[in-house]
Amino acid sequence: MSDKQLVLREIMGALEELGKRPVSVTMETSLLHDLSLDSVTALDFIMQLETRLDIIIPMDGMAEIETIGDLVGVLTRSTSKAA
Amino acid sequence: MLARFRALRSDLATVTAVGRDPFGVAFDAILSATEAILDGKRVLLLGTNNYLGLTFDQDCIDSAVAAIMAQGTGTTGSRIANGTYGGHAALEQRLARFLGRRHAMVFTTGYQANLGTLSTLAGRGDHLLLDADSHASIYDGAKLGNAQVTRFRHNDPDDLRRRLRLLADQPGEKLIVLEGIYSMLGDTAPLREMVKVKREAGAWLLVDEAHSVGVLGAHGRGLAEAEGVEADVDFVVGTFSKSLGAIGGFCAFDLDDFGALRVAARAYMFTASLPPSIIASVFQAIEAMEAQPQLRDILRRNGQHLHAGLAAAGFALGAKPSPIVSLPMPDSETAIRFWNQLLDAGVYTNLALGPATPGGRPLLRMSVSAALTPDQIDTAIAALTQTGQRLGLIAVGMAAAE
Numbered sequence: 030m031s032d033k034q035l036v037l038r039e040i041m042g043a044l045e046e047l048g049k050r051p052v053s054v055t056m057e058t059s060l061l062h063d064l065s066l067d068s069v070t071a072l073d074f075i076m077q078l079e080t081r082l083d084i085i086i087p088m089d090g091m092a093e094i095e096t097i098g099d100l101v102g103v104l105t106r107s108t109s110k111a112a
Numbered sequence: 113m114l115a116r117f118r119a120l121r122s123d124l125a126t127v128t129a130v131g132r133d134p135f136g137v138a139f140d141a142i143l144s145a146t147e148a149i150l151d152g153k154r155v156l157l158l159g160t161n162n163y164l165g166l167t168f169d170q171d172c173i174d175s176a177v178a179a180i181m182a183q184g185t186g187t188t189g190s191r192i193a194n195g196t197y198g199g200h201a202a203l204e205q206r207l208a209r210f211l212g213r214r215h216a217m218v219f220t221t222g223y224q225a226n227l228g229t230l231s232t233l234a235g236r237g238d239h240l241l242l243d244a245d246s247h248a249s250i251y252d253g254a255k256l257g258n259a260q261v262t263r264f265r266h267n268d269p270d271d272l273r274r275r276l277r278l279l280a281d282q283p284g285e286k287l288i289v290l291e292g293i294y295s296m297l298g299d300t301a302p303l304r305e306m307v308k309v310k311r312e313a314g315a316w317l318l319v320d321e322a323h324s325v326g327v328l329g330a331h332g333r334g335l336a337e338a339e340g341v342e343a344d345v346d347f348v349v350g351t352f353s354k355s356l357g358a359i360g361g362f363c364a365f366d367l368d369d370f371g372a373l374r375v376a377a378r379a380y381m382f383t384a385s386l387p388p389s390i391i392a393s394v395f396q397a398i399e400a401m402e403a404q405p406q407l408r409d410i411l412r413r414n415g416q417h418l419h420a421g422l423a424a425a426g427f428a429l430g431a432k433p434s435p436i437v438s439l440p441m442p443d444s445e446t447a448i449r450f451w452n453q454l455l456d457a458g459v460y461t462n463l464a465l466g467p468a469t470p471g472g473r474p475l476l477r478m479s480v481s482a483a484l485t486p487d488q489i490d491t492a493i494a495a496l497t498q499t500g501q502r503l504g505l506i507a508v509g510m511a512a513a514e
């Protein structure tokens with residue numbers, strides 16, 4: 030499985046853990062507008078992904094994350110670094 | 113530029129639609145550490161953080177008055193620019209002696225103590241590890257500095273350990289930041305386990321004892337004293353605005369080289385120092401806190417009394433008994449309605465809405481004071497129970513089964 034697929038699977042898992050079961054998630058899905066993750070929920074969501082993927086995303090890198098695509102980008106960069 | 117505030121304004125409109133503006137309560141008069149007049153009516157104050165009730169302590173008031181008469185109303189500048197007054201240095205020494213530390217540094221508020229300390233202690237290339245439920249001042253202090261910031265799961269030593277392991281091969285110092293008592297739910301940090309993780313990783317540890325100084329420990333030095341791990345805590349941050357009944361903040365430590373903080377911490381250098389009256393009342397409040405350890409026992413009993421009364425009424429409580437007692441609310445509307453109806457019944461509490469609360473969940477937050485009488489607490493429990501029943505949060509008749 031590619032890093033990207035692995036990351037997407039974990040994103041879906043983490044969303045489910047948050048009680049969100051979106052009909053469809055694309056790279057353009059906005060965390061705030063489509064998934065209604067406010068700033069705090071988004072931080073908790075990212076914290077869950079850090080645990081699932083055993084990585085660290087520094088908080089100053091989080092500001093640039095608006096869409097699922099942004100998130101996948103940041104996560105794949107961190108996972109390949111960790112490997 | 114104002115467009116950004118539109119969402120905030122509409123949130124506020126929702127909050128105020130049900131009744132008063134919970135963030136704009138203006139009291140007609142403050143009668144004591146536990147009572148005030150609001151809209152011409154006497155209300156019981158159940159959300160003050162005035163843990164020891166020292167705001168009306170006669171000795172504290174007398175000291176403040178004497179200082180204002182002798183030294184005037186303000187210092188009109190920072191200590192870097194306008195110099196240190198005798199009281200500032202004496203308070204720092206007194207505080208260090210009370211906490212059993214070599215040094216203490218006084219800031220103008222607790223917020224600024226975190227801002228100044230966190231942004232300066234950890235620099236570029238260093239790592240700050242913050243508990244997810246940290247107070248806004250800790251997040252802001254981290255944001256102001258240049259260290260890399262990582263957030264770990266609230267009160268989870270394993271998650272902290274995992275993150276430190278991932279950071280192990282990165283250069284730079286690691287500073288872990290915890291709170292003694294967390295302000296929203298009143299839960300405490302598992303400090304002994306956290307200390308173990310800190311030692312394994314060779315990290316530094318800062319504990320914000322804002323809500324636990326004067327509250328926990330045999331001498332009131334906070335959670336680190338209560339857990340017997342003071343030697344492993346490198347920096348203690350705290351405030352004068354809660355158990356000490358005034359305003360101001362501090363950072364205390366044993367390391368001699370951190371004196372440079374005074375010429376590096378912007379939140380210390382670029383703001384006016386505390387006025388002589390405040391310095392004097394805080395100094396006296398430390399004396400009062402040391403001389404009256406029974407205040408802590410009364411405080412503990414009051415917290416247990418409120419907690420037990422609410423549990424007996426059928427409320428689900430946010431944490432174990434502590435001077436902070438929080439009721440998780442099902443949603444913001446119920447929280448706002450609960451808060452309003454309680455105030456109608458003469459009890460003032462804190463309405464805490466997301467994002468300031470853990471997980472963004474709404475809370476009705478209360479804190480007790482040693483100055484509350486058992487009768488006052490019973491009155492509060494009765495009002496809370498009736499309101500909870502009216503809003504369908506608890507079953508009618510539960511309390512009677514007690």
Ligand SMILES: Cc1ncc(COP(=O)(O)O)c(C=O)c1O
Nearest residue numbers: 221222223247249295322351353
């Ligand atoms: C944990 C914590 N740290 C710092 C502060 C800031 O203290 P102050 O209100 O004295 O600025 C508070 C309270 O407001 C707090 O709860």
